[in-house]
Amino acid sequence: MPRFFFVMAAFLTMSSALSSEKPFSFKDTPGKLPKDVVPMDYAIRVVPDIEKLTFSGAETVKLSVRRRVRELMLNALELKIETASVDGKTLPASAIKSDANNELLKLELGSELTTGEHTLELRFTGRINQQGQGLFYMRYQEQGAATRKIMLGSQFEATDARRFFPCWDEPAFRARFQLTAVVPENWLAVSNMPVEDEHKIPNGKEVRFAATPPMPSYLNVFVAGELESVESKSGPTQLRVIATKGKAETSRYALEATAQILQYYNDYFGVAYPLPKLDQIALPGGFGGAMENWGAITYYESKLLFDPYSSSEETKQDIYGVIAHEMAHQWFGDLVTMAWWDNLWLNEGFASWMGSKCTAHFNPQWEVWLRREFPRDPSRRSGIAKEAAMEGDARSTTHPIQQPVATEAEANSAFDDITYKKGQSFLRMLESFLGEDVFRNGIRRYITAHMYSNTTTTDLWNSLSEVSGKPVAEIAAGWITQPGFPLVKVRRAQGSDVSLKQERFTVNFRNPPPLQWKIPITFMVVGQPPGSLLMKSETDTVHDIPADRAFKLNVDGAGNYRVEYDESSWKLLLGALKSLNVADRVNLLSDTWALVQANHVPLARYFELVEKLPASGELAEREQIIHVLDFINRLLSGNAEQPRFHRYARSLLRPSFDAVGWGGRTGEKPATANLRASLIKALGEFDDPQIVAACRERFKAYLADPGSLPPDLRPPIFAIVGRYAKESTWNQLHELGLKTTSVEEKQNYYNALAGAMDPKLAKKTLPIALTDELPTSRALFLVSRVARDSGHPDIAWEFAKANMKMLLAKTDALGANTYVSGLFTFFSDDSRAKELKAYAKNNLPAVSAPHVAKAVDEIQFRSEFKNRLVAQLSVLLNSKTSANSSESSGAIH
Numbered sequence: 001m002p003r004f005f006f007v008m009a010a011f012l013t014m015s016s017a018l019s020s021e022k023p024f025s026f027k028d029t030p031g032k033l034p035k036d037v038v039p040m041d042y043a044i045r046v047v048p049d050i051e052k053l054t055f056s057g058a059e060t061v062k063l064s065v066r067r068r069v070r071e072l073m074l075n076a077l078e079l080k081i082e083t084a085s086v087d088g089k090t091l092p093a094s095a096i097k098s099d100a101n102n103e104l105l106k107l108e109l110g111s112e113l114t115t116g117e118h119t120l121e122l123r124f125t126g127r128i129n130q131q132g133q134g135l136f137y138m139r140y141q142e143q144g145a146a147t148r149k150i151m152l153g154s155q156f157e158a159t160d161a162r163r164f165f166p167c168w169d170e171p172a173f174r175a176r177f178q179l180t181a182v183v184p185e186n187w188l189a190v191s192n193m194p195v196e197d198e199h200k201i202p203n204g205k206e207v208r209f210a211a212t213p214p215m216p217s218y219l220n221v222f223v224a225g226e227l228e229s230v231e232s233k234s235g236p237t238q239l240r241v242i243a244t245k246g247k248a249e250t251s252r253y254a255l256e257a258t259a260q261i262l263q264y265y266n267d268y269f270g271v272a273y274p275l276p277k278l279d280q281i282a283l284p285g286g287f288g289g290a291m292e293n294w295g296a297i298t299y300y301e302s303k304l305l306f307d308p309y310s311s312s313e314e315t316k317q318d319i320y321g322v323i324a325h326e327m328a329h330q331w332f333g334d335l336v337t338m339a340w341w342d343n344l345w346l347n348e349g350f351a352s353w354m355g356s357k358c359t360a361h362f363n364p365q366w367e368v369w370l371r372r373e374f375p376r377d378p379s380r381r382s383g384i385a386k387e388a389a390m391e392g393d394a395r396s397t398t399h400p401i402q403q404p405v406a407t408e409a410e411a412n413s414a415f416d417d418i419t420y421k422k423g424q425s426f427l428r429m430l431e432s433f434l435g436e437d438v439f440r441n442g443i444r445r446y447i448t449a450h451m452y453s454n455t456t457t458t459d460l461w462n463s464l465s466e467v468s469g470k471p472v473a474e475i476a477a478g479w480i481t482q483p484g485f486p487l488v489k490v491r492r493a494q495g496s497d498v499s500l501k502q503e504r505f506t507v508n509f510r511n512p513p514p515l516q517w518k519i520p521i522t523f524m525v526v527g528q529p530p531g532s533l534l535m536k537s538e539t540d541t542v543h544d545i546p547a548d549r550a551f552k553l554n555v556d557g558a559g560n561y562r563v564e565y566d567e568s569s570w571k572l573l574l575g576a577l578k579s580l581n582v583a584d585r586v587n588l589l590s591d592t593w594a595l596v597q598a599n600h601v602p603l604a605r606y607f608e609l610v611e612k613l614p615a616s617g618e619l620a621e622r623e624q625i626i627h628v629l630d631f632i633n634r635l636l637s638g639n640a641e642q643p644r645f646h647r648y649a650r651s652l653l654r655p656s657f658d659a660v661g662w663g664g665r666t667g668e669k670p671a672t673a674n675l676r677a678s679l680i681k682a683l684g685e686f687d688d689p690q691i692v693a694a695c696r697e698r699f700k701a702y703l704a705d706p707g708s709l710p711p712d713l714r715p716p717i718f719a720i721v722g723r724y725a726k727e728s729t730w731n732q733l734h735e736l737g738l739k740t741t742s743v744e745e746k747q748n749y750y751n752a753l754a755g756a757m758d759p760k761l762a763k764k765t766l767p768i769a770l771t772d773e774l775p776t777s778r779a780l781f782l783v784s785r786v787a788r789d790s791g792h793p794d795i796a797w798e799f800a801k802a803n804m805k806m807l808l809a810k811t812d813a814l815g816a817n818t819y820v821s822g823l824f825t826f827f828s829d830d831s832r833a834k835e836l837k838a839y840a841k842n843n844l845p846a847v848s849a850p851h852v853a854k855a856v857d858e859i860q861f862r863s864e865f866k867n868r869l870v871a872q873l874s875v876l877l878n879s880k881t882s883a884n885s886s887e888s889s890g891a892i893h
């Protein structure tokens, strides 16, 4: 799932040493539940009470007892167990032991249970939650309806199925699940499998779904409400996109994308999609991401619904990428599941890579690999594709892709950029090293060998090794079990030799333990076909490179390493920029910016590169530059150099904007629409008077006639109008946000409110987070938005501190553990690091520690970097002053 805020329960397990990880074996899989009793089939019946926000349930579980036991141990959380019986014999109440701390339910049997099949029956009651964990409710506005509606949804990954029904809630315990639910008669109920029987009963209807194939408990799903769907069929598979009433038309795009992606995956995996139907469900709240429940994927509404009249190109691309990610999980994650959470990256790294590959295949014009990763969470610092993961991985607070999961804190810290994005980057590097066809054949072998079962990372390496004949496990070891990644230093040696030397690349990290990797290196003499080598030791040499020709490592930037060139190699590269493709130029920009952060090269080197780039309007290239300018701009907030920096930043970006203009031309590339939106927002933030005035004008026209403003221009124009808003404009934006029933539009307006620079308006925006104007899962991130975009992280923090309890009530445990540290990452004063440490000590649980450590590191880094930048910028800007004297005079060449 591409989501970052969810709960992990406490685990009482230890993973074996990673270096000696074995192929999957059920009995050796970590976990706290004994492996002597295995559930085979669950039949679950649930009756929700919408008034009281509770539910009652009953389940019958067929058990296979493999060794005689005197007790049954399974998971349950916040469930009240009414009765329990085994093989028809009711257990006394005293035999039912709930252990809330360990989320366990223990049933003492009185006598020994023999090996073989037995039946467990339980009756229980539980809660319908406000946050997206277990069974939850959402209240939402329906177009034309007088009162707000309510609907139900579920979110079980990683360990919340146990809030819905008692179960063996660990991924290796695969079983068949058959759900029956009672809902109001006018509701549509959805689960993993098609409806098998539906009949009217007093006060509603009872819906029974077909039993699932054997699968982990966390993949169960239940959604119900006044919903409607659009449908189609792809081969034998029934496809539906389901949303709240009145939104069917915005479901068409997702339906078409689903059909296209399904065919691609049926072919890629070599095993056809195994369930009779696939539902894509839009939820108007509850959580912010999407979840790959087998056969019925749930999405936050704006990640699935595309309105051709009001949604932006950016939203369209986002939707496709998220669907492709979630659908990849239907095989990789659902059909074949990681054995334990220490292998979570197998699920998430793979789905991220596969989703990007599929999206890029059908939409080459979107520059998928070069641009920011899908999906983006508005509360997170934006970054470029793998750059966000590499930035985090260079710090002292990073961790290996694969790590033992023994406690809740360790499990939580595994669900992050490293798992998703470094996992994706490593797989991409491995694919390009083994070759696309060989890699795909290895994946086919892996899926066929392990379907309806679980795996470890070793199982994947074995399949890839068998097919490729290469020592994949040996290459992978350094990347999967070590933190960090290498820097490769390029030095022109004697004659036509180029020497390579690797070291660990770090930022803000004193005395890092030295590490080495087996690096699949690609290289090229510019203008010639690329070559490759596997760098196995600290140094290596590339031969036959003409001394006067530009030479580049990491072709297309597909490798997960940085490169530092010596002076003569750098000069040759600068001279050859026109002959490099955009992927290689973006790679040079990103590496150079990283080297500036690491203090290996001065800031001037980055801008030297920017100014020498060919004057093309390539999207990914401009976005990398915008990302850097934006980062510097935030550090300069309130600094005397900021206006001069704004002028310089405008001079770099304005020519690109003048080339794309305000649009309206038919037949332009989608990338042009993305680029225009990015440039308007950036130039507006850098105080370009013409852009700001034009944004205001267009907003005024929009108020009179919404059709006058194309959807792509809405987010940046609202953002700029909001940024410089007076109270009257703020009120207009707020009014629009209150009125719309589209989750996407609503978010655009409230984002604009959050960006207001006027401190009075920031104080007016913040209390909205305590109301129910925004979906619960989004409301508290309004505060993060204010911290990031208004330039007043201090005001946002003061507000959050004073209202912490009410804010945290809107999120789940992980959200609560990361919320405060998240707010602090927008500070760049060392004193705030101390303040956070002190606050954490007195107010935050121990499991927050890794997140606090990351935030402290980020603040300290920004503080140090700010001092360094300001000093270097003054010198740089002095040298630019003469060239910068007029507005939008063009680039400085």
Ligand SMILES: [Zn+2]
Pocket (backbone or CB within 6 Å): 001, 002, 003, 292, 325, 326, 329, 347, 348, 351
């Ligand atoms: Zn995922």
